[in-house]
Amino acid sequence: MIRADRTRDPTMADVAQLAGVSRMTVSRVINDGDKVSEATRAAVLAAIRELNFAPNLTARNLVMAGELRIGVVYSNPSAAFMSDFLIGVFEEATKAGARLILVRGEAGQAPSLPEMRRLLGGGVHGVVLAPPLGESAAVRALLAAAQLPVAVVAAGRPAPDAINVRIDDRQASQALVRHLLDLGHRRIGVIVGNPDQSASAERLAGARAAVAAVQGAQLVLAQGAFTYASGLQAAEQLLDLESPPTAIFASNDDMAAAAVSVAHRRHLDVPGDLTVVGFDDTTVATTLWPPLTTIHQPVRQMAAVALERLMRALRAPSAPEAFADHVLDHRLIERQSTAPAPSPRPNAASHPERSPHV
Numbered sequence: 001m002i003r004a005d006r007t008r009d010p011t012m013a014d015v016a017q018l019a020g021v022s023r024m025t026v027s028r029v030i031n032d033g034d035k036v037s038e039a040t041r042a043a044v045l046a047a048i049r050e051l052n053f054a055p056n057l058t059a060r061n062l063v064m065a066g067e068l069r070i071g072v073v074y075s076n077p078s079a080a081f082m083s084d085f086l087i088g089v090f091e092e093a094t095k096a097g098a099r100l101i102l103v104r105g106e107a108g109q110a111p112s113l114p115e116m117r118r119l120l121g122g123g124v125h126g127v128v129l130a131p132p133l134g135e136s137a138a139v140r141a142l143l144a145a146a147q148l149p150v151a152v153v154a155a156g157r158p159a160p161d162a163i164n165v166r167i168d169d170r171q172a173s174q175a176l177v178r179h180l181l182d183l184g185h186r187r188i189g190v191i192v193g194n195p196d197q198s199a200s201a202e203r204l205a206g207a208r209a210a211v212a213a214v215q216g217a218q219l220v221l222a223q224g225a226f227t228y229a230s231g232l233q234a235a236e237q238l239l240d241l242e243s244p245p246t247a248i249f250a251s252n253d254d255m256a257a258a259a260v261s262v263a264h265r266r267h268l269d270v271p272g273d274l275t276v277v278g279f280d281d282t283t284v285a286t287t288l289w290p291p292l293t294t295i296h297q298p299v300r301q302m303a304a305v306a307l308e309r310l311m312r313a314l315r316a317p318s319a320p321e322a323f324a325d326h327v328l329d330h331r332l333i334e335r336q337s338t339a340p341a342p343s344p345r346p347n348a349a350s351h352p353e354r355s356p357h358v
Helices: 012-019 023-030 038-051 079-096 113-121 137-145 169-182 198-212 228-239 253-265 299-315
Strands: 069-074 099-104 126-129 150-153 163-166 187-192 218-223 247-250 275-277 294-296 325-327 331-333
Touching: 012 023, 012 038, 023 038, 069 079, 069 113, 069 299, 079 099, 079 299, 099 113, 113 137, 126 299, 150 299, 163 299, 169 187, 169 198, 169 247, 169 275, 169 294, 169 331, 187 198, 187 228, 187 253, 198 218, 218 228, 228 247, 228 253, 247 253, 253 275
Parallel strands: 069 099, 069 126, 126 150, 150 163, 163 325, 187 218, 187 247, 247 275
Antiparallel strands: 294 331
């Protein structure tokens, strides 16, 4: 059992260790926060008494003053997306005087358990999760056990017990595919995103809703993983079909850029022979030719709002609005990668929605 060390004053970390809770929970008890069970509150108060801990008023007011330590955990295969995300959190942290502790996983995977434990042991007050980690059961369980508030960015569906900042992926993709239908496209390829992310399912659901409203319109699907390499493979599959689509909707800009590359390699004109659209409106969308028609997802703003809302929740844990589901606006950005559907190809067969593997 921990006893007060007479060579130094006991700290909040000592109290947290003795009570078996996080430092944030100790802070909530000290500051009379109401998101603490009575049993936990009693354990913390008992530890305070046993250690003869006297809260340092300056330290107690760090959260209120905005001097926060925020963990930012990310592992997204799209460098362009992550660039916008990190700029957003850095700008907001600079404005608010928060200190960021970055932890990175590889290739869309969660950081290792030792890395996450080091983050939590460093005394962070809360954590911002970039996609896809907001939907990682292992990461969320670890943070829940540490009783840390969490902000999740860009999940297709709101995560429970977290601050959520996102767009309506289903509505956005429905608008994008409706735009293709308005241009006369009736056979539309979809490069689906990572199946482990709810944004992929929401974007596909939006595409299906748009097509269902137009007689004779069809989708043909190929699986991707939100990476350029997966977009190359999926685009090859779609364009190898006996009746290839006249338009391809890729679930992010990286995969759309890959589809444009495959089209060029096959000497297809984009958009004369093949229309290609993406999603996110990252720098990729404007650095290739032709620039992509896409959905603008305000990634920088989403990251900044997530950090701002997390800090608001830390300063006022009982405020219910701090934990609301924040759905930001998206926009359809029209550029030169879209055009009216070309004339039907000779001997083109009509098939219902299917995968190119079928």
